[in-house]
Amino acid sequence: EIVMTQSPATLSVSPGERATLSCRASQSVSSNLAWYQQKPGQAPRLLIYGASTRATGIPARFSGSGSGTEFTLTISSLQSEDFAVYYCQQYNNWPPKYTFGQGTKLEIK
């Protein structure tokens, strides 16, 4: 099983500042990496797939980078609605054994 490790577990950032979230895979997943945002009581929402492609309707302040085992989600200027939990997910296996990171909680500083 590919283990996904996110860091930090909690990130405190002020509105308007930049946030950088990290995700590491236990083995290469190429660019088969997605990021999701989840707010309390809501389903997750796809932000990024293919490591760097924004999903439909996702603001340009969200960007993804990386390949292989190291990935980053950057939110360039935090808005109040961005404070949430973020998950990375790899989808490199076939047959599928898709796995998620444990999440990073982005909180207001």
Place this chain on the structure above:
Amino acid sequence: QVQLVESGGGLVKPGGSLRLSCAASGFTFSDYYMSWIRQAPGKGLEWISYISSSGSTIYYADSVKGRFAFSRDNAKNSLYLQMNSLRAEDTAVYYCARSPGGYFQHWGQGTLVTVSS
């Protein structure tokens, strides 16, 4: 717009069974692979099953293999998850999701399954 609506959750005793449904609308359902993902209370996300667009190919996570059965009815735009031999650790919110390429593009709102005596 794409809409996925899960139903069928509830309270069930350990060893019991439950059948979840997911009604899809707003897209050509028969064109898409679909998945179930679950989230235990206060925990992270766990992918549990994946079905091809025709329903002929299905994959499961090891944690549910042999106990859960995923199926679809393309004529009814619906997914089903038959859950047998339920355990306390199966307690979670269960989401269906559209899965065009291994990632989860659209999610339903989820249905809560509680396994407890």
